[in-house]
Every structure is written in structure tokens, then in C-alpha cells.
Amino acid sequence: MKFEVDELDHGIIKHLSKDGRLSFTELAIRLQVTEKTIRLRYKNLLDKGFLEVVGVVNPLAVGLKAGAIIQVKVKSNSISKVIEDLKEIREIRFITLTSGEFPILFQITVKDQIRITEILREVNKIECITEVNTIIQLEVHKNTFEYIF
Template sequence: MYYELDELDHGIIKMMSQDGRISFAELSKNLQVTEKTIRLRYKNLLDKEILDVVGIVNPIAVGLKAGAIIQMKVKSRSMQKVIEELKQIPPIRYITVTSGEYPLLVQITVKDQEKITEVVYAITEIEEVTDVNTIIQLDVFKNTFEYIR
């Protein structure tokens, strides 16, 4: 279900996207409303599953220095089955259906080139995957969780 965000909701989300530990007092000061209003809006954003507060890991700081985008072609009417099998491969952090020649795409972040190879081998073991195109990420210049500007 779609929820219409107002200016205050946008402000809360934007500020929390920049600093997830910002206090309600600081939010209320910057957004010029009471702390009680912030608390109620925050709870509403959580309840409606618009906002989720989590710790974001810096992959490089924990030794995950290699990344790849892997595109796949799959047998007709096998998309859901392949998606379920991909969900079971731990290094895969992102799965999406796309348009174009390769209708399925995953993204991985791992410690080294060998681990990328292991993941590609695991994907090619899925019987319904008919073709794979692997794009190695050489450098990342922007990776943000700011969806609201």
C-alpha cells in the first residue's frame, strides 16, 4: 500500500539517512516541531514499513574488497525457482528482475576474486540458469542509502 509522505516525513527520513543515530531532540530542533511530534511520526514511519533503522556495514572495513554484478538468463517459466535458489547463496546481497537480454541480476560483495569465482560456479550449478554475464566492479564512487532528497 502506498503512503503519502509530507514535508515533515521527508525531513525525518533525509536527516536519519545522513545520521541514523540523530536524537529526537536534534530532529525536532532542526525540523522546528516538538519532540512528541517527531516520536509519533517516527513510530508511524516504522509501523508503515517506510523506515527501517539498521546498522550499515562498511564492506571494505570488514575485508570485503571485491564486488561483481552478475546477469543471468533463465529457462522459460523458471524465474521464481531461480530467485529462490539465489536467495540461498549468502554472498548475494541484491537480486532484481530487469528488462533486456539478461532478465535477472544479482550483486555481490566479497573478500577476493576467488570468492567471486565461487559464487559464479554456484550460480551456474542452478539448472535453470542458461547463461551468465559477470561484471567485476573495479571501483565504487557512490553507494548511498539516501532515497529522499
């Protein structure tokens, strides 16, 4: 049986994506249902993989003030190998396969420009990478965990 996310589930997800510390009681009040209903729906959303509970770190608060988006070109048939190598670099927080000239894009958030340079040196040692394009983030104006679906 396929699990469908209904309007109530959407409401739970929407509220928690804005404030993950909302109590079940507060969610029940806002969504005009019982607390028991919220508890059951919440558990179901977790069990079905629609919702994950994590603590999100404010990078500035922990001294991470520099960021970059890095695109890489790779040799033929080596995308999977390069992705596995990139996963080993701790500061890489996001890796995605993309269309276009640069098939891999990843993002880093680090303490300073010196660490960006060090990571770029590590990346350039990965054998199958043929070209790197680095985009330094100057200011972040929106960073949300709210998904519209």
C-alpha cells in the same frame, strides 16, 4: 485510510538516511518541531513501513574488498525457481528482476576475486540458468541509502 508522507516526514527520512544516529532532540531542532512530534512521526513511519532501522556495514572495514554485478538468463518459466536458488547463496546481497536480455541481476560483495569465482561456480550449477554475464566492480564512487521521492 491511506497514509500520506508529508514535508515533515520527508525531512525525518532525509536526515536519518544521512545519519541514522541522530537523536529525536536533534531532529526536532533541525526540523523546528517538538521532540514529541518527531517521536510520534518516527513511530508512524516505522509502523506504516516507510522506514526501516538497520545497521549498515562498511564492507571495506570488515574485509570485503571485491564486488560483482552478475546478470543471468534463464530457461522459460523458471525465473521464480532461479531467484529462490539464488537467495540461498549467502553472499548475494541484492537480487532484482530486470527488463532486457538478462532478466535477473544480482550483486555480491566478498573478500576477494577467488570468492567471486567460487560463487560463479555455484551459480553455474543452477539448472535453469542458461547464460551468465559478470561485471566486476573496480571502484565504487557512490553508495547511498538516500532516496529521492
